[in-house]
Amino acid sequence: MQDRPGITLDPEDWEAARGVAHRIVDDAITRLAGLRDGPVWQQMPDAVRASFAAKVPQGPTPLAEVYDELARTILPYAMGNKHPRFFGWYMGAGSLTGALGEFLGAIDASNLGGGDTGAAAADRQVTGWLTALMGFPQTAGATLTSGGSMANMVGLTVARNAMAGVDVRTEGVTDLPQPLRFYTSDQAHSATQKALEALGLGSRSLRLVPTDAGFRMDTGALERMIAEDRAAGLRPACVIATAGSTNTGAFDDLVSIGAICRREGIWFHVDGCIGALVRIAPGSRHLVAGIEAADSLALDPHKWLQTPFECGCAIVRDGARQFQTFAMHPAYLQEQPRGLAAGEFLADYGFDLTRSFKALKLWMSLKENGVARFGRLIDRHVELGRHLTRAIQADPRLELMAPTTINIVCFRFRGRGGTETELKALNTEIMLRMQESGIAAPTDTTLRGRHSLRAAINSHRVRADDLDLLVAETIRLGEALQPA
Ligand SMILES: *Cc1c(COP(=O)(O)O)cnc(C)c1O
Numbered sequence: 001m002q003d004r005p006g007i008t009l010d011p012e013d014w015e016a017a018r019g020v021a022h023r024i025v026d027d028a029i030t031r032l033a034g035l036r037d038g039p040v041w042q043q044m045p046d047a048v049r050a051s052f053a054a055k056v057p058q059g060p061t062p063l064a065e066v067y068d069e070l071a072r073t074i075l076p077y078a079m080g081n082k083h084p085r086f087f088g089w090y091m092g093a094g095s096l097t098g099a100l101g102e103f104l105g106a107i108d109a110s111n112l113g114g115g116d117t118g119a120a121a122a123d124r125q126v127t128g129w130l131t132a133l134m135g136f137p138q139t140a141g142a143t144l145t146s147g148g149s150m151a152n153m154v155g156l157t158v159a160r161n162a163m164a165g166v167d168v169r170t171e172g173v174t175d176l177p178q179p180l181r182f183y184t185s186d187q188a189h190s191a192t193q194k195a196l197e198a199l200g201l202g203s204r205s206l207r208l209v210p211t212d213a214g215f216r217m218d219t220g221a222l223e224r225m226i227a228e229d230r231a232a233g234l235r236p237a238c239v240i241a242t243a244g245s246t247n248t249g250a251f252d253d254l255v256s257i258g259a260i261c262r263r264e265g266i267w268f269h270v271d272g273c274i275g276a277l278v279r280i281a282p283g284s285r286h287l288v289a290g291i292e293a294a295d296s297l298a299l300d301p302h303k304w305l306q307t308p309f310e311c312g313c314a315i316v317r318d319g320a321r322q323f324q325t326f327a328m329h330p331a332y333l334q335e336q337p338r339g340l341a342a343g344e345f346l347a348d349y350g351f352d353l354t355r356s357f358k359a360l361k362l363w364m365s366l367k368e369n370g371v372a373r374f375g376r377l378i379d380r381h382v383e384l385g386r387h388l389t390r391a392i393q394a395d396p397r398l399e400l401m402a403p404t405t406i407n408i409v410c411f412r413f414r415g416r417g418g419t420e421t422e423l424k425a426l427n428t429e430i431m432l433r434m435q436e437s438g439i440a441a442p443t444d445t446t447l448r449g450r451h452s453l454r455a456a457i458n459s460h461r462v463r464a465d466d467l468d469l470l471v472a473e474t475i476r477l478g479e480a481l482q483p484a
Pocket residue numbers: 090146147148149150152189191242244245246271272273274300312
């Protein structure tokens with residue numbers, strides 16, 4: 001058979017491709033270096049939006065033209081979390097090194113489901129580092145996931161199977177001898193409920209424990225709920241403690257909760273997607289005392305470690321149990337003593353089979369910066385949280401809506417005051433105008449029925465004067481909107 005040219009995806013002209021690739025890298029660096037001078041976010045004009053209605057192209061377009069189009073229609077309308085004044089939800093800002101890691105991982109192209117590769121060695125090394133940083137033994141299982149939601153899902157699946165009282169892998173959840181109960185605070189992230197629903201346990205299996213004035217789980221109430229459930233013939237299976245809540249950055253008392261779990265024979269899971277990593281920050285690590293005693297832990301390098309999306313991590317103290325939960329070896333996936341398929345399959349520790357080389361971006365960034373620099377960055381963000389809190393408390397037109405623990409600050413414009421409904425409408429409008437102006441991007445939440453603006457100070461590019469500008473803009477917009 002005659003080989004037909006033109007079917008491969010490789011460029012016909014490698015030198016020309018090199019030129020386009022260099023231009024893409026140069027432009028990316030220019031954009032990152034000039035970030036501060038541009039808007040945090042801007043709305044896409046209708047004409048640009050309309051361009052996304054184009055049908056799938058049947059024929060080719062030169063890469064340079066494809067790039068020119070996306071540089072015009074996609075890149076200017078990014079979320080903005082890489083900007084120093086992005087304060088929304090809770091995200092990392094990414095980094096140039098992380099982006100290069102993402103690129104190199106894709107060029108390497110290894111499948112991290114298993115195999116004897118440099119990529120697998122780096123994946124094991126980086127999860128081993130995270131395991132050690134969190135104070136877990138090296139016999140723990142650890143797996144990189146798409147994010148915190150999947151990391152929680154991994155930990156809670158192992159918890160369910162360990163506590164079911166039946167072989168769930170064979171029997172399923174319909175044959176549980178007793179209904180399971182999971183406990184988490186009323187401030188827990190919605191990912192935990194989503195996980196329990198997907199695990200077939202139903203949202204009713206999740207009991208919400210009330211929180212104290214600092215939005216931390218009320219451990220006395222937790223003990224009463226466990227006793228109540230036992231008396232009612234239910235099986236208390238797992239407490240999900242939060243280390244750094246999404247609303248306010250509150251930390252549950254992990255030492256007390258761990259002790260309750262041990263006494264009661266209950267699985268101790270920690271959702272540390274925001275706060276687990278304070279363990280590497282000298283000024284803040286006391287907040288997660290006791291985290292090292294958890295049975296399972298979810299953390300999110302794509303938040304405080306600024307790893308480009310996606311990168312979460314699940315750690316399970318009993319690595320063998322994690323393996324028993326996920327291991328699956330059909331005829332076409334057999335380990336071998338030597339050769340390409342030698343060594344343990346990484347896919348045996350989670351849901352995904354084909355896995356990207358996401359370890360590389362974190363591996364490179366940890367090598368380049370060292371853990372100590374990330375620890376200082378975390379402490380710096382916590383200090384900036386205090387700076388913003390002081391500025392809010394110093395101005396009678398503003399109101400602090402929750403105690404600040406780390407880098408999440410809840411506040412609102414009060415001005416001359418008003419009803420809850422009026423203040424909600426006013427502050428929502430302040431938020432939307434600020435986002436649309438491109439000056440800063442806070443988001444909002446509701447705390448015990450009271451609407452609040454919310455600033456998560458988590459870009460590694462943020463400075464104190466960015467927070468001063470957030471305060472000044474809140475007041476300027478608030479006063480302009482509140483009729484005299
Ligand atoms: C962000 C977050 C999650 C979800 O993590 P993703 O990476 O967004 O999937 C879960 N729990 C907490 C506390 C979080 O802050």
